[in-house]
Amino acid sequence: MDNPKSSARWMRLKEVLITTTVGWVPALALGGALRNLLYRKIFKHLGSSVYIQEGAEFIGASSIEIGDGAYIFRGVRLDGREQNSRIWIGDRVALERGVVILAGENCSIAIGENTYIGHYTCLGGPGSIKIGKDCQIASHSGIFANNHNFTDLTRKIKDQGLTCKGIVIEDDCWLGHGVTVLDGVTIGQGSVIGAGSVVTKDIPPYSIAVGAPARVIRSRKTTELITSTRNQKYLSTDSSRLPVPISDALTKVENTAELLHQCLQTFDGTVPPPLVFEKLLYALLDCIRQVMEVDTVTILLRTEAGQQLTVHASLGLEEEIAAGIKIPIGRGFAGNIAARNELMIVDDLSTVEVVSPILRNKGIQSMLGVPLLSEERMIGVFHIGTFRPRHFNRDDAHLMQLISDRLGLAIAPLLGSGKFISPNETKVGFIGSKRVEVSIEPANKLQVQCRYGASLKHLSNHFQALTQPRSLSGNWCYI
Incomplete structure (x- = not known):
């Protein structure tokens, strides 16, 4: 029997047994404490004081690391089952209900400390995604580190493969409701992206960008209070x-x-x-x-x-x-x-x-x-x-x-x-x-x-x- 495959099957079986046993138990019935205790056996790392609400789903937990004081609410799905995939959740990160994170093969998805991910937001590989510290990403946003090739008219689009350049969102960024970030983009530190925007190209640091495709309309560096008494x-x-x-x-x-x-x-x-x-x-x-x-x-x-x-x-x-x-x-x-x-x-x-x-x-x-x-x-x-x-x-x-x-x-x-x-x-x-x-x-x-x-x-x-x-x-x- 193939040892790596056998080991993976055993890890998945243990994961299913543990999550099925305690994953549904309400927090009021000590479900949170039970999950904190037993989930350490399946995660690559689980920090202290982590709150995992009932109904959260984990696949490939051995590739998932969760930092201290993180909050993971009902309906969250973290999937790190593919080969050489990694999901890293930093200290005090909050994943609201319905957040889905899918890491593909040879993919790393990292979320920096103190970052908030809003309801029903989706992060997907197989390109890597790096989100910095202190970011706020509002609900129903989509961050997709892949693009379909479609130049060959003689073949179906699904058969033409993907490009995976990766996405970087630097520290202290705010993405409004329903923002979409496409593959190959870097959003610079301290930037604000307006609700409903589609980010298709790099955004310089401390920018305010809106629209589909998103364009920079202002720099935050120039929005300080004018305190002169003149006029x-x-x-x-x-x-x-x-x-x-x-x-x-x-x-x-x-x-x-x-x-x-x-x-x-x-x-x-x-x-x-x-x-x-x-x-x-x-x-x-x-x-x-x-x-x-x-x-x-x-x-x-x-x-x-x-x-x-x-x-x-x-x-x-x-x-x-x-x-x-x-x-x-x-x-x-x-x-x-x-x-x-x-x-x-x-x-x-x-x-x-x-x-x-x-x-x-x-x-x-x-x-x-x-x-x-x-x-x-x-x-x-x-x-x-x-x-x-x-x-x-x-x-x-x-x-x-x-x-x-x-x-x-x-x-x-x-x-x-x-x-x-x-x-x-x-x-x-x-x-x-x-x-x-x-x-x-x-x-x-x-x-x-x-x-x-x-x-x-x-x-x-x-x-x-x-x-x-x-x-x-x-x-x-x-x-």
Whole structure:
């Protein structure tokens, strides 16, 4: 008789006998104490003070290790029967009702200490899964470390095998209800995944990601409470939110940019940004200027070649747009921010190199700038300045980064379309073979002259609705 097979049969028989004998006994009838005593004979390791509720199922218990103080509730199923499989449950892990963990051949599934796995969540190999410490995974989630091959149309999908790259969820992550994580993904430390999301690619540490497929919408590193007393009346009580007027202005820019992007998908030419979109952008810059009590607010975007920055919008430095100033990446204030991909604060501008002579001619004394990012990709620079000496502090930098995160995500799809051209290139664009001219009258009325059809008409109506004057926080900022 084959000794390994015989040993496996005996282990399985012992496992069935013990779990059948005491597995059903309610905790109130000393079932928990009995399981703690007898299950040590079948598990590879069973820690102290483990709570195993009646009705939990274990297959291949000799491949399962459970740490101290773990909680395993009714309906949990741990299956480590395959060859060279391993299931490791860390100290104080809680597996809620209905959790299923299936380890395949040569598969390791490890859950770090203090992690919570919600009701009816499924973890499956045969690829390995590693979940870090202090994670929270909500109910009905699925973490599947395998993918079916399906390229061969002459064979059934089930006969084409699997790819098994493995999944890593690092420490202190929170996955909302119904999240699905697919094979080959790493979710970085401290990340939050929104309910119902499908994670198909790596998520950087401290990110907030949502959607199917999941995309990063914000970094948690920039959501600390802004505690500066300056303009305290404008601040939200929620530490993860922007000052209310700026948040409202950003929302208008985001909504308009999304609609513009959708319309551009149907066209095969290029078009300048409609002037109402620019008007909303300038209203946002004006809000920022007033809330932060600065004299200049400027957005620079990376050129198509990627080696320079051009000024796209500015309040206080409008001359840079008229002059067509271009800043090489790696030179000057904005160029160094872009090259290093990090914020920069300059208390005295006379002490640093500047490329644009307009900065000195206008008398800028102090500046704060941050990179504009979209999913970790640098697309431009966003900076503010004052005509008087000022020391920008940590709170100012946090507020700028919050604005930059949302602004970058709004603008990036328009740049990626390849149809969104700089405002200083032309005020007249072509959509396909149709000429489009866009202008604003002083009374905030939009004129859109085109002969293209319903798409731009719908866009025009949306713009007109957004540009009706409305007062926010008194009469200091109109949007």
